Amino acid sequence: MCLIVFAWRPGHAQPLVLAANRDEFYDRPTDLLAPWDDAPGLLAGRDLQAGGTWLGIGADGRFAALTNIRDPRQPPIGRSRGELSTQFLTSSLSPEAFFAELSQRADDYAGFNLLAGNSHEAWFYNSWEGAPQPLSAGLYGFSNAQLDTPWPKVERAKAALRACLQAPEPQALLELLADPQQADDRILPDTGIGLNTERLLSSVFIASRSYGTRASTALIVQADGARQIVERSYGPHGELLGDISLNTQALRLREPALLDTL
Numbered sequence: 001m002c003l004i005v006f007a008w009r010p011g012h013a014q015p016l017v018l019a020a021n022r023d024e025f026y027d028r029p030t031d032l033l034a035p036w037d038d039a040p041g042l043l044a045g046r047d048l049q050a051g052g053t054w055l056g057i058g059a060d061g062r063f064a065a066l067t068n069i070r071d072p073r074q075p076p077i078g079r080s081r082g083e084l085s086t087q088f089l090t091s092s093l094s095p096e097a098f099f100a101e102l103s104q105r106a107d108d109y110a111g112f113n114l115l116a117g118n119s120h121e122a123w124f125y126n127s128w129e130g131a132p133q134p135l136s137a138g139l140y141g142f143s144n145a146q147l148d149t150p151w152p153k154v155e156r157a158k159a160a161l162r163a164c165l166q167a168p169e170p171q172a173l174l175e176l177l178a179d180p181q182q183a184d185d186r187i188l189p190d191t192g193i194g195l196n197t198e199r200l201l202s203s204v205f206i207a208s209r210s211y212g213t214r215a216s217t218a219l220i221v222q223a224d225g226a227r228q229i230v231e232r233s234y235g236p237h238g239e240l241l242g243d244i245s246l247n248t249q250a251l252r253l254r255e256p257a258l259l260d261t262l
Contacts, residue, residue: 044089151202177218
């Protein structure tokens with residue numbers, strides 16, 4: 001049950017500022033943020049169970065981030081949604097062309113939200129709505145419903161992002177993603193998973209014994225194409241495991257200029 005908030009500001013010195021939490025079972029095997037040997041130019045964490053990614057950056061300024069749609073009534077579908085991010089990041093299609101093609105096969109996947117773009121444009125696709133949309137400049141957020149559905153965690157994270165946009169830094173983005181405050185029962189959504197689980201999932205940062213926020217990611221894109229991405233990893237009960245920080249230079253570069261593990 002993930003969360004993504006971002007400011008899309010074409011023409012700005014920092015056109016994209018994004019903060020995202022990946023929530024997952026702690027025992028699901030995962031690789032940390034790194035270049036992929038089998039996909040030159042792709043920088044992302046990797047779900048080792050299904051092979052895809054929840055968030056990454058690619059060559060030529062590409063970025064993609066994915067969440068599922070929460071509905072316990074939807075039947076399981078075989079294809080992994082994580083492959084959608086990978087497909088865009090390794091594609092040569094424009095965002096518009098990619099989403100036009102994806103819309104013809106979206107039924108192969110359980111419900112998903114996909115944000116994808118490059119240095120010039122950002123698009124969003126909610127598979128239940130079925131209509132890809134180009135995004136104008138603005139501040140957006142989504143979790144496991146639709147774009148800007150006013151779930152408490154989405155609204156709380158958007159407000160925190162707005163407060164640090166004047167001079168965004170990765171550490172400030174990671175701090176807003178670490179907010180453990182659960183929402184009041186009176187404003188919880190009802191997505192069919194029961195009150196106790198709604199409470200657990202209502203916070204920006206989720207921690208429990210078996211399920212929670214596995215990775216927090218801060219991504220800042222500069223107008224010249226340079227990108228800074230930091231991934232902070234967590235274990236059961238929110239135990240901090242470490243940071244990975246990566247900087248890429250201009251858009252013409254297809255490999256990272258720097259990779260640090262802290």
